Structure formats: structure tokens, C-alpha cells
Amino acid sequence: MRLIRRYGDPVTPDSTAPSLPAPTTARRLLPVVLPALVVGVVSALVLLGVSLLAEQLQDVLWETLPDALGVGRYSSLWMIVMLTATGLAVGLVVHTVHGHGGPDPATTGLVDAPMTPGVVPGLLLVTMLALAGGVSLGPENPITAANIALAFWLGRRAAPGAPAELWVALAAAGTIGALFGTPVAAALILSETLAARPGPGALWDKLFAPLAAGAAGALTMTLIDHPSFDLSLPDFAHPGWGDLLASLVIASAGALLGLVAVYAFPVAHRAFRALRHPVLALTAGGLVLGLLGALGGHLTLFKGLEEVKELAADPDGWSAGGFAVMAVVKTAALVIAATCGFRGGRIFPAVFVGVALGFCAHALVDAVPPALAVSCAVLGVLLAITRQGWLSLFTAAVLVSDMAVLPLLCVATLPAWLLVTGRPQMQLHEDGTPLR
Structure with missing residues (x-):
């Protein structure tokens, strides 16, 4: 009987086959370098293409069109109209295209099993519409899913003897590397999965090809788009006892706010599922997002990456109450967007929530350095929403x-992790119950 080979595991021959010398680790790893580099580059180009198209459409929807109509670009009326129209457009696409834009996004994670390639065009279209329309979701989940589907489909035809897990790992690593501009993020995320995978081989053997794909994706994105996550906050001096206490409190507060979103997630999902039609659910979700945008201001729209830089550029421009409102509104917008049917990821909106919460803490207690407050709040929120320890720590530090x-x-990770571990996750089973 043949054994199914996982990526990074040695080939186990049949008992009836002639005995051959086992290949060395280097000889097993070298052949996957070229496929890893190709997948990493293509994954970055898919992400870049969708992002650029979304940015062009965003300029039309939020600048050219309101200016032509004589309406304020980010007036309450325009935000409500635009988010509602975005929900209607996405709902119509989801209802009509082949594959309906993929599975229910509330049931998907960052790295899932490959979907059929016919679903990819519709998935990318609804992702672009949501990004341009101001929906509070990032591109990470759907772009990763699209790249996994394409890499798996093409890879299985180009190299049918390669293990299926190889293409999933390469596409995921290439996309994550491109998203964060560094292969370190991909290695940290995948290490949590690969380290627990049974079978011989060192962890770095298993990470070898994904790291190559992540590096290719990161370099491609860096050379073309020059992404940066640095908020350029004042340098943090040597830590003191007060800073230690502040870090524990702020990270725990971020984790608690994230858990509020986690527990509200299945409730909101049931409410939108009761509408029984994607057009109704997404239009209603878009309306709610527009109302939330009118309440929290235009910075609470979109995925949040550029918006956090605006907050960091003027940390004294809002009161503690203003920052708190933005954190709460963005949390609610994330829950609504992810449960009504919009396709998108939760990492970047969660980062905005953490940044706003961190600046709120700094505004309340001026002695808390902004760099410490922001990083600890982001850490806590991400731990609750993603349940990825390495990713949360890495993002907060970057x-x-x-x-x-x-x-x-x-x-600060320790008490925050104690709060979130064992709790429901921000992802649902098909029956609507949360994963644990």
C-alpha cells in the first residue's frame, strides 16, 4: 500500500519496489526552489493587480463621482449611499457569478483547502468592489484563497507527482510575504501549522520552500510598490516599571475588545443569514456599514492600512473619546462586514482597532509612550481575532x-493569551457554530 506523502516528508517506497538509496535532504529540497519562486512572484502580482484596480475604482467612487455631483467626498450622506450601493453590487455579483464568490466568508480562514479555479474570477471581482467601496475588510483572505486555487490547479498539472500540500503552502507563503513585505510573516504563520504536522524532517526543512515563495512574493511587492507598516512614532526609551504595568493592561484590554467582536460574530451571522438571499444580506450590511461610517468618520472605512498612518501622523488630533469611538465603530464594522457576506480578511481592520485603542490609552494617560500603547493594543486585538500568536507579535513590533x-x-502576550485561549474563534462551522 502506498503512503500519502506530505510536503517535506521523505518518499516511502512500496515494499514490493526495489530498494533505492534515500535522497539527501538537500536533494529533496533543491527541486522545489524554482516552483516556489514562480508561485511567490505570481502570488504577489495577483495581489498587486487587484489592489491597483481597487485603488483606481476607489478614486472614482470617492473623489471623481462626488466632486461631479457636488457632494462632500466623505459626507455622511455619501458614505451611507456608497456603502449601501457597494453591498448591492457585491450581492448581485455573488448571486449571479459562477461559484458565487466562494464559500461563506464567515466560515473561511486565512489558509484553507483549494477551491476550484472557476470560482476565482468572481472572488477577485467581489474583493475588488469591497476594497474600493470602503468595506472594513482587507484583501488577505480572498487573495490567499485565489492564489492557492490557481497554484494548486496549475501545479498539479505541471508536476502531478508533487504533494498537494506543497502548492497550498507555496501560494499561502507567497501571498502573505507580499502582504507584509517580508517572508518572515509567512514563516511565522506557517510554522504554527507545519510544526504540528507529523512526519520526519526538521521544521526548517518544511519551511524551506514556503520561505523561498514568501521571499519572492515580498521582494516582488517591495520592488514594485514599496509597502511600509512603520507608523513613525516617537522612539520608545528604556522601559520602566510603569511601562510594564501599562503593557499588561493595554494588551489585555485589546484582547477583551477583540473577544467582544468574536462573541458578536455568530450572532450577527445568524441575523444576516435570516434574510436568506445574498443581495438582501449584503445590501443591508452595506447600509449598516454606511451608518457606522457616518458615526465614526471616514477613517473607519476601508481596510485601515492607510488610515492608521493618518492617525499616527496626528496622534493629538483626537481626544481619548474620539479614539475610543473609532475603535468601537471599526470593531462593529469588522463584524458586520465579515458576517453579511463581503469577502475580505480581518487582519488589517483589527490593526486599525488596535491602533485607535492604543492612542486612546495614550490620550488617557500621557505618561504611556504612544509606541508602547499602540503596539500592545494591536497585539491584544490580533490575538483575540486571529488566534495567531506569532503573527500578532510580529505585526505589533513592525x-x-x-x-x-x-x-x-x-x-504582555502572556495575560492576553490567557484571556483568549480556549475561547471561540472568529470563524464559523457550516452550521453557524464557532470554531474553538
Whole structure:
């Protein structure tokens, strides 16, 4: 009987086959370098293409069109109209295209099993519409799903003898590397999965090809688009006892706010599922998002990556109450967008929630350095929403680009993780019950 080979595992021959010398680790890994580089580059180009098209459409919807109509670009009326229209448009596409834009997004994670390639065009279209229309979701989940589907479909035809898990890992790593501009993010996320996978081989053997794909994706994105996550906050000085206490409190508060979103997730999903039609659910969801945008301001729209930079450019431009309102509104918008049927990821909106919460803490207690407050709040929110420890720690550290805050982040992770571990996840089973 043949054994199914996983990526990174040695080939186990049949007992009836002639005995051959086992290939060395290097000889097993070298052949996957070229496919890894190709998949990484293509994954980055897909992400870049969708992002650029969304940006062009966003300029039309939020600048050219309101200017032509004589309406304020980010007036309450325009935000409500535009988000409702976006929900209607996405609902119509989901209802009519082949594959209906993929499975229910509330049931999907960052890295899932490959879908059929025929679903990819519709998925990319509804993702672009949501990004341009101001929906509070990022591109990470649908772009990763599309790249996995394409890599799996093409890879199985180009190299049918290669293990299926190889193409999933390469596409996921290439996309994540491109999203964050570094292969480190891909390695950290995949290490949590690969480390638990049974079978011989060192962890770095299993990460070898995904790391190559992540590096190719990151370099492609960096050379073309020059992404940056650094918020350019004031440098953090040597930590003191007060900073230690602040880090514990703020990270825990971020985790609790994230858990509010997690527990509200299945409730909101049931409410939209009761509408029984994607056009109705997405139009209603778009209306609610428009109302939330009118309440929280235009910075609470979109995926949040550029918006957090606006917050960081003027951290004294809002009161503690203003930051708190933005954090709560963005949390609610994330829950609504992810449960009514919009396709998108939750990492970037969660980062905005954490940044707003961190600035709220700094505004309440001026002695808390903004870099510490922001990084700890982002850490707590991401731990609750993604349940990815390495990703949360990495993202929090990258935002402030200050090694002095890293020891405090590691300590702050402990109480925040105790709060979120064992709790429901922000992802549902097909029957609507949350994963644990």
C-alpha cells in the first residue's frame, strides 16, 4: 500500500519496489526552489493587480463621482449611499457569478483547502468592489484563497507527482510575504501549522520552500510598490516599571475588545443569514456599514492600512473619546462586514482597532509612550481575532519598528493569551457554530 506523502516528508517506497538509496535532504529540497519562486512572484502580482484596480475604482467612487455631483467626498450622506450601493453590487455579483464568490466568508480562514479555479474570477471581482467601496475588510483572505486555487490547479498539472500540500503552502507563503513585505510573516504563520504536522524532517526543512515563495512574493511587492507598516512614532526609551504595568493592561484590554467582536460574530451571522438571499444580506450590511461610517468618520472605512498612518501622523488630533469611538465603530464594522457576506480578511481592520485603542490609552494617560500603547493594543486585538500568536507579535513590533518595545510585548502576550485561549474563534462551522 502506498503512503500519502506530505510536503517535506521523505518518499516511502512500496515494499514490493526495489530498494533505492534515500535522497539527501538537500536533494529533496533543491527541486522545489524554482516552483516556489514562480508561485511567490505570481502570488504577489495577483495581489498587486487587484489592489491597483481597487485603488483606481476607489478614486472614482470617492473623489471623481462626488466632486461631479457636488457632494462632500466623505459626507455622511455619501458614505451611507456608497456603502449601501457597494453591498448591492457585491450581492448581485455573488448571486449571479459562477461559484458565487466562494464559500461563506464567515466560515473561511486565512489558509484553507483549494477551491476550484472557476470560482476565482468572481472572488477577485467581489474583493475588488469591497476594497474600493470602503468595506472594513482587507484583501488577505480572498487573495490567499485565489492564489492557492490557481497554484494548486496549475501545479498539479505541471508536476502531478508533487504533494498537494506543497502548492497550498507555496501560494499561502507567497501571498502573505507580499502582504507584509517580508517572508518572515509567512514563516511565522506557517510554522504554527507545519510544526504540528507529523512526519520526519526538521521544521526548517518544511519551511524551506514556503520561505523561498514568501521571499519572492515580498521582494516582488517591495520592488514594485514599496509597502511600509512603520507608523513613525516617537522612539520608545528604556522601559520602566510603569511601562510594564501599562503593557499588561493595554494588551489585555485589546484582547477583551477583540473577544467582544468574536462573541458578536455568530450572532450577527445568524441575523444576516435570516434574510436568506445574498443581495438582501449584503445590501443591508452595506447600509449598516454606511451608518457606522457616518458615526465614526471616514477613517473607519476601508481596510485601515492607510488610515492608521493618518492617525499616527496626528496622534493629538483626537481626544481619548474620539479614539475610543473609532475603535468601537471599526470593531462593529469588522463584524458586520465579515458576517453579511463581503469577502475580505480581518487582519488589517483589527490593526486599525488596535491602533485607535492604543492612542486612546495614550490620550488617557500621557505618561504611556504612544509606541508602547499602540503596539500592545494591536497585539491584544490580533490575538483575540486571529488566534495567531506569532503573527500578532510580529505585526505589533513592525508597526513601531523599535526593538526596545519587544521585551514588553513578549510579557504582555502572556495575560492576553490567557484571556483568549480556549475561547471561540472568529470563524464559523457550516452550521453557524464557532470554531474553538
